[in-house]
Amino acid sequence: MSSIIPLHFPGCAIGVIGGGQLGRMLALAARRLGVRVVVWTGGLEAPAVEVANEVIDRGFDDPEAMRDFCERVTVATVEFENIPYQTLSQVASLVPVHPSPHAISICQNREREKKFLREHQIPHAANWVVANAAELTQAMRELGGAGVLKTADFGYDGKGQIKLRGDENPAEIWQKFDSARGVLEAWVPFIKELSIIVARGADGQMVTFDVAENRHREHILDVSIVPASVAQEIAEQAASMASRIALALDYRGVFGVEFFLKADGELLVNEIAPRPHNSGHHTLDACVTCQFEQQLRAVLGMPLGSTRLMSPVVMLNLLGDFWPEETTPPDWALLLADGETKLHLYGKRHARGRRKMGHANFLGTTVEDALERAEAFKASCLQK
Numbered sequence: 001m002s003s004i005i006p007l008h009f010p011g012c013a014i015g016v017i018g019g020g021q022l023g024r025m026l027a028l029a030a031r032r033l034g035v036r037v038v039v040w041t042g043g044l045e046a047p048a049v050e051v052a053n054e055v056i057d058r059g060f061d062d063p064e065a066m067r068d069f070c071e072r073v074t075v076a077t078v079e080f081e082n083i084p085y086q087t088l089s090q091v092a093s094l095v096p097v098h099p100s101p102h103a104i105s106i107c108q109n110r111e112r113e114k115k116f117l118r119e120h121q122i123p124h125a126a127n128w129v130v131a132n133a134a135e136l137t138q139a140m141r142e143l144g145g146a147g148v149l150k151t152a153d154f155g156y157d158g159k160g161q162i163k164l165r166g167d168e169n170p171a172e173i174w175q176k177f178d179s180a181r182g183v184l185e186a187w188v189p190f191i192k193e194l195s196i197i198v199a200r201g202a203d204g205q206m207v208t209f210d211v212a213e214n215r216h217r218e219h220i221l222d223v224s225i226v227p228a229s230v231a232q233e234i235a236e237q238a239a240s241m242a243s244r245i246a247l248a249l250d251y252r253g254v255f256g257v258e259f260f261l262k263a264d265g266e267l268l269v270n271e272i273a274p275r276p277h278n279s280g281h282h283t284l285d286a287c288v289t290c291q292f293e294q295q296l297r298a299v300l301g302m303p304l305g306s307t308r309l310m311s312p313v314v315m316l317n318l319l320g321d322f323w324p325e326e327t328t329p330p331d332w333a334l335l336l337a338d339g340e341t342k343l344h345l346y347g348k349r350h351a352r353g354r355r356k357m358g359h360a361n362f363l364g365t366t367v368e369d370a371l372e373r374a375e376a377f378k379a380s381c382l383q384k
């Protein structure tokens with residue numbers, strides 16, 4: 001089922017599969033428009049629960065929950081991609097789902113994603129699919145250098161990844177690798193990591209946000225700097241690759257594409273995330289239309305909004321290790337004192353390890369100024 005939904009908001013209901021922070025921010029954008037939100041999630045502690053109108057708190061493999069969900073919603077979307085394909089296609093047989101289960105299924109599995117990129121000649125790192133120690137041995141031989149072994153299914157934020165120098169014993173690596181199938185990727189000597197957020201509407205209208213430069217801390221996004229300091233042609237190349245991906249997936253909704261930029265100017269796609277993306281959180285405060293409202297517009301069949309960047313911005317992820325104690329937050333007065341910083345918290349009560357607890361958008365007259373303030377706040381939290 002597809003086609004443009006006749007909208008009757010307030011009144012129509014969007015179903016969100018998944019209850020994490022992305023679902024929460026999507027729900028907040030929906031409620032601003034008077035759109036009802038039904039969240040389907042396992043566990044009432046999930047961040048989207050307290051802002052949803054209705055919650056279905058049962059597993060994604062529960063057929064009754066699926067029918068219940070579909071009865072309550074006009075249209076459905078996902079807030080994270082690791083939803084079983086079977087669930088998505090069953091939902092899609094009852095209500096429209098955007099993006100399509102097909103597009104989501106390609107992006108939720110590295111093997112399918114790499115095949116898709118290869119078939120559409122979209123540049124990406126050399127890679128080998130491996131399903132046993134012998135195949136890994138052969139792949140490492142062909143690679144002949146540094147790489148990274150990643151799980152084919154359901155990996156994110158560096159989970160399920162083993163970095164390889166190239167001289168390890170493949171049998172030992174395979175034994176350590178906790179997955180039935182993997183993708184061995186060549187190590188990319190990148191100079192920057194970039195990303196772009198794209199939205200494609202019901203009528204094929206496509207818009208891109210400014211390219212972000214992303215810095216990670218132990219595999220998890222630390223800061224996104226927008227606009228990225230890259231040549232115009234690199235930004236254009238990123239937008240053009242993202243547009244090709246959107247067309248090839250016949251995509252409807254918002255997605256993020258992560259890239260590696262090499263010293264010679266080559267841009268390689270690392271990953272496609274079929275949903276709003278962590279590196280697009282700056283759009284909440286720095287753009288005319290945020291990525292969550294854009295997702296709603298696309299899913300509900302409305303015209304897309306302007307993506308214009310109104311201010312240089314640095315988004316800082318607030319991870320659990322910023323918290324001095326599990327239930328004691330950092331000194332928000334320090335963060336908010338400069339008046340140009342916007343705080344977003346996800347309502348998680350316990351700050352454990354490197355959980356994503358929230359983020360802050362540092363607006364500024366230049367990205368350098370915003371970055372300096374973001375780094376100073378981070379240092380004040382992490383040096384304790």
Ligand code: AMP
Nearest residue numbers: 125148156157158185186187188219271
């Ligand atoms: P991923 O979960 O695949 O996005 O990987 C997490 C992070 O690991 C990336 O953002 C990079 O910093 C790093 N990484 C992943 N794959 C590669 C690669 N092939 N070459 C260099 N760095 C990588």
